[in-house]
Amino acid sequence: MEQLPKRAANYVPLSPVGFLPRANAVYGDRTSLVYGRRVRFTWSQTHDRCRRLASSLLALGVRKNDVVSVLAPNVPAMYEMHFAVPMAGAVLNTVNTRLDAKAVAAILRHSEAKLFFVDYEYVRLASDALQLLVSDGASQVPLVAVIDDLDRPTGVRLGELEYEGLVSRGDPTVQLPMLADEWDAVTLNYTSGTTSAPKGVVYSHRGAYLSTTSLLMSWEMGAEPVYLWTLPMFHCNGWTFTWGVAARGGVNVCIRDARAADVYGAIARHGVTHMCCAPVVFNILLEGAAATSAPNQRQLAAPVHVLTGGAPPPAALLERVERIGFHVTHAYGLTEATGPALACEWRAQWDHLPVSDRARLKARQGVSVLSLADADVINEDTMSSVQRDGKALGEIVLRGSSVMKGYLKNPEANEAAFKGGWFMTGDVGVVHPDGYIEIKDRSKDVIISGGENICSKEVEEALFAHPAVADAAVVAMPHPHWGETPCAFVVPRKKEDGDQNVQVCEEEVVDFCRKRMARFMVPRKVVLCEALPRNALGKVEKVKLRDAARKLQPAPAQKTTTSNSKGSTKAPAGKSGGGRRDEQNPVAHVMAMSRL
């Protein structure tokens, strides 16, 4: 056995970039990408354009492991760079377009980007970020290239370089560097910063390849999909579907924004079969359907497969969106796991259950994708598995080839994240008797009330079951006696026939919760608001809600001090909330936040 060495013929470094030459060879004359009214490429053209761009990058002096950053929505250039940049041996860094100049500058500085591609709509943001870099005396300021709109060129420029110029001047016959080691870096993605400062997550070619192929299997994406780009490609490389659509010879339908009109327009025009989105996009889909058709006509002409994740999809929302004809698969993941790590694999035996039971089962995060060797929920103190009873809480942990190489230039974060052979997700969950994992909360969002743990997601699930509730989030509110109590922020549903909200009041919501959960879990305060503050990926910014809740905390019944075990005194919990309640209007505060 040992005399059978690895050879060039049987041992090729795994890389998702290889899906493109294969697509050129196998699907060359098939459509690869459509955008706007005029742009349509075949896989041969996409292959040619990527090779040209890669050769231009080499000509600009880009070398192995150099970081090439891009700030762009889901436009053709953003797609092509997922191949062209690693083809030149460099590392692609996609930057979230909703960050502010300071955050963009921080990423450029930390990644030491050599080249920075900027979509024409983001030129202002990019130049502000670059100015910050220069004024901070950064050692490395990247070369800048503008990506003009390919469908309707605008002529906007920032510096000398321009994307289409680099493509057209490139030489598709240039010998591109061969990938020597599949462990080499392919992309660098910064985490969303929901719980702490964003961290730079590095993926290997191997991890990206295995994640892509295993997700194609988990979602059962067959040949020739028509894939609509509703999920930003800057989020974990579009959960690997940037590479995955090439692997299946599909059509990439690129749109700049996931607005209801654009989504439904693309579905009708191109016959979309697949799309990914955060659960918050379901609200856009539901509102879009309600605004454009009579109740009995709200049905898609053909089912569209939707992979959702990034935040918990409430069962009630899943039920509503499936009624229109979206066939939802639910996945759970994180930047560090190259996107989806668990998928709620559907079982045929569930087909015959009532709709609400099916939605409840689908709202669970599921089982590991194939690129993981293992996923578990463990007690962090003992590092042993929790009971598979759907009740015992523990930390969700992952192990396998789709877990990141590590955080860039951050040894402390790496030390904390990799423990006992696991990657620690920082999410709290349970394992059901059938082996399906369900996330209950992020550990930082768990509410501790009188010593009891309350998972905000459980309270949110109950709120979503209220017919007048369109959106909801629950956070800890300091309480003088209990330490913390749940505070709910609730967005009322719009009336069918107009802009007005369905009538609902705080007492009614509290009553509704009382009938559905233990007393200590019932929100002490319900704030009705127009929208929840969400980040670019649709995640509720609970830090902002906690700040708002702190201002709402009940005043202590009387002036008290409590003794700690050492006999000294401390202020009652939550005292530090600050600000007299009657001086502020917290609801207006939340509404203002939600417009950010």
Ligand SMILES: Nc1ncnc2c1ncn2[C@@H]1O[C@H](COP(=O)(O)OP(=O)(O)OP(=O)(O)O)[C@@H](O)[C@H]1O
């Ligand atoms: N299907 C899902 N259900 C519930 N929560 C989910 C789901 N998918 C992802 N999440 C949440 O999103 C997190 C991963 O988010 P992401 O990698 O975008 O960055 P972040 O964790 O929000 O940012 P940061 O680590 O900087 O705070 C997971 O740890 C989990 O809390």
